[in-house]
Amino acid sequence: MSFYLAAVLQALCLGPLVLGVYLTMKVFRFPDITADGSYTLGAVVTAIGLVNGWSLWWCIPLVVLSGAIAGICSAWIHNRIKVNLLLAGILVMTALYSVNLSILGRSNVPLLQYGTLFNWLTVFRTSDSNTLIIVTCILCLLISFMTYLLRTDFGLAMRATGDNEQMLRALGVNTARMKWIGLAIANGLVALSGSLIAQFQGFADVNMGIGVMITGLGSVMIAESVVLLFGIKRIAFVLLAVISGMVLFQLILAFSLSLGINPVMLKLVTALIVLLAVSIPQLRVYGKRF
Amino acid sequence: MGIWEAFFYFLLFTVLEFKQVIKTFNRGAMDLVKALDQVDLTLKAGDFVVVLGANGSGKSTLLNCLSGRLSLDAGEIWFDDRAIHQLAEYERSKWFGRVFQDPLQGTSPQLSVVENFRLAAVRTQAKTMRIGLDASFRERVAKYIAKLNMGLENKLDTPISLLSGGQRQALSLLMMTMDEVRVLLLDEPTAALDPRTSKKIMEITSNIIRDNQLTAMLVTHNMKDALKYGNRLILMSEGKIVRDISGQEKENLLPEDLLTWFE
Numbered sequence: 357m358s359f360y361l362a363a364v365l366q367a368l369c370l371g372p373l374v375l376g377v378y379l380t381m382k383v384f385r386f387p388d389i390t391a392d393g394s395y396t397l398g399a400v401v402t403a404i405g406l407v408n409g410w411s412l413w414w415c416i417p418l419v420v421l422s423g424a425i426a427g428i429c430s431a432w433i434h435n436r437i438k439v440n441l442l443l444a445g446i447l448v449m450t451a452l453y454s455v456n457l458s459i460l461g462r463s464n465v466p467l468l469q470y471g472t473l474f475n476w477l478t479v480f481r482t483s484d485s486n487t488l489i490i491v492t493c494i495l496c497l498l499i500s501f502m503t504y505l506l507r508t509d510f511g512l513a514m515r516a517t518g519d520n521e522q523m524l525r526a527l528g529v530n531t532a533r534m535k536w537i538g539l540a541i542a543n544g545l546v547a548l549s550g551s552l553i554a555q556f557q558g559f560a561d562v563n564m565g566i567g568v569m570i571t572g573l574g575s576v577m578i579a580e581s582v583v584l585l586f587g588i589k590r591i592a593f594v595l596l597a598v599i600s601g602m603v604l605f606q607l608i609l610a611f612s613l614s615l616g617i618n619p620v621m622l623k624l625v626t627a628l629i630v631l632l633a634v635s636i637p638q639l640r641v642y643g644k645r646f
Numbered sequence: 647m648g649i650w651e652a653f654f655y656f657l658l659f660t661v662l663e664f665k666q667v668i669k670t671f672n673r674g675a676m677d678l679v680k681a682l683d684q685v686d687l688t689l690k691a692g693d694f695v696v697v698l699g700a701n702g703s704g705k706s707t708l709l710n711c712l713s714g715r716l717s718l719d720a721g722e723i724w725f726d727d728r729a730i731h732q733l734a735e736y737e738r739s740k741w742f743g744r745v746f747q748d749p750l751q752g753t754s755p756q757l758s759v760v761e762n763f764r765l766a767a768v769r770t771q772a773k774t775m776r777i778g779l780d781a782s783f784r785e786r787v788a789k790y791i792a793k794l795n796m797g798l799e800n801k802l803d804t805p806i807s808l809l810s811g812g813q814r815q816a817l818s819l820l821m822m823t824m825d826e827v828r829v830l831l832l833d834e835p836t837a838a839l840d841p842r843t844s845k846k847i848m849e850i851t852s853n854i855i856r857d858n859q860l861t862a863m864l865v866t867h868n869m870k871d872a873l874k875y876g877n878r879l880i881l882m883s884e885g886k887i888v889r890d891i892s893g894q895e896k897e898n899l900l901p902e903d904l905l906t907w908f909e
């Protein structure tokens with residue numbers, strides 16, 4: 357049971373990441389690959405902070421800020437040098453690998469002996485329950501923030517950016533600005549996820565970000581199908597569905613591990629789940645039309 | 647009218663001015679196209695100018711240079727008493743309301759009808775961290791859309807992508823007048839619509855322009871519309887304005903005259 361609980365906790369720690377991926381999918385209709393790098397960056401900054409004994413009150417904002425800067429770099433390359441966003445993201449992700457490695461000093465730093473965010477509160481005796489409470493609180497805060505943001509005039513403009521840039525410019529919106537703010541928020545969230553995961557798993561690793569964006573994308577796709585299926589309109593519920601998508605995702609992965617699948621095959625399973633999630637809306641549409 | 651009177655009239659009521667505007671595509675290449683060739687054009691407040699011309703004559707380029715979608719190679723564009731040709735497209739939208747040829751371009755498909763209108767309602771303002779889409783705003787939009795008599799006031803929460811091209815075009819027209827607008831730029835707004843819907847859209851357009859006393863430019867290929875609407879008509883050919891008639895002269899224009907223009 358605790359095996360599955362760990363999967364759920366991991367999924368919740370990845371919650372901010374899914375919210376970030378959802379935002380980029382809305383703002384750009386496009387997955388932002390910078391996430392793979394900024395996720396690790398979040399973990400790396402956390403590790404440095406914990407090892408050097410910084411207060412978490414400083415560390416967490418710094419994590420979000422570092423992710424935001426990574427996002428702004430991608431947006432700048434895309435806006436100024438007119439590079440395709442996919443390529444801009446890959447460039448920043450690649451550059452971040454060296455940055456992360458040089459900040460961390462070596463490829464893996466254990467964090468088990470340090471006091472993390474999850475040791476900070478002790479309501480229950482088991483550490484898993486405390487982790488659950490803290491992560492849930494963080495997610496509630498983030499969901500309220502995003503729900504509010506996406507309902508404001510600014511948020512409406514942000515949601516329309518991926519839809520129809522031409523119309524937005526005709527309505528007086530600086531779309532380049534929308535993009536860098538959107539990518540900054542998204543990558544700040546992704547970095548926060550990296551930080552949470554590092555504290556939850558008890559180590560930071562320069563390779564931990566590989567393929568993490570795909571996991572987020574898969575969760576968003578699962579959620580989109582659910583949202584379509586039940587006709588969910590309220591943004592708060594959509595965001596909840598997006599996070600539930602990640603929980604489902606991690607549970608499937610945990611289940612396949614418990615079936616005795618070789619951990620080496622885990623990325624293959626991940627890819628297959630995402631493929632399935634991506635194909636569900638297609639199947640549904642064709643089912644309706646023909 | 648005396649000469650001084652005429653001069654002051656000119657000073658007071660000139661809204662838009664193109665000065666020696668040049669726009670070239672494929673510069674330096676063999677297939678160089680002079681889309682706008684030293685165009686001079688002055689619009690007075692309340693002018694409703696119909697722009698005619700064959701394909702590739704520079705009609706759309708004229709509008710796109712004005713709205714900022716394209717940058718000029720040379721020349722100036724003045725609005726009121728300031729040069730605007732250096733401003734970004736989004737900055738110029740404070741004054742210009744635009745309706746595009748493709749109905750899909752004027753609206754954001756994923757957003758609902760009322761959300762699209764909310765964005766349009768703050769066209770000239772900053773999009774702030776304020777929730778402007780409240781019950782009173784919905785009511786305002788519903789009343790506004792009801793004017794169309796298309797039953798769209800009951801579809802406020804429908805994603806715009808589910809509406810037809812004609813419905814979307816009618817809505818994007820209304821959206822442009824949700825916030826203060828000085829000049830309406832219409833680039834073949836009915837080209838993608840069936841004849842009946844086109845007629846309706848043109849009537850709505852004409853009413854909006856009349857009721858709000860707007861200055862407007864309409865690019866069209868439809869000869870009937872060109873004769874029926876507007877107080878001024880210009881014909882473009884190879885990047886130049888070759889004819890410019892207005893007032894009584896336009897009123898007296900016959901379809902046969904227009905056809906001979908194109909020969």
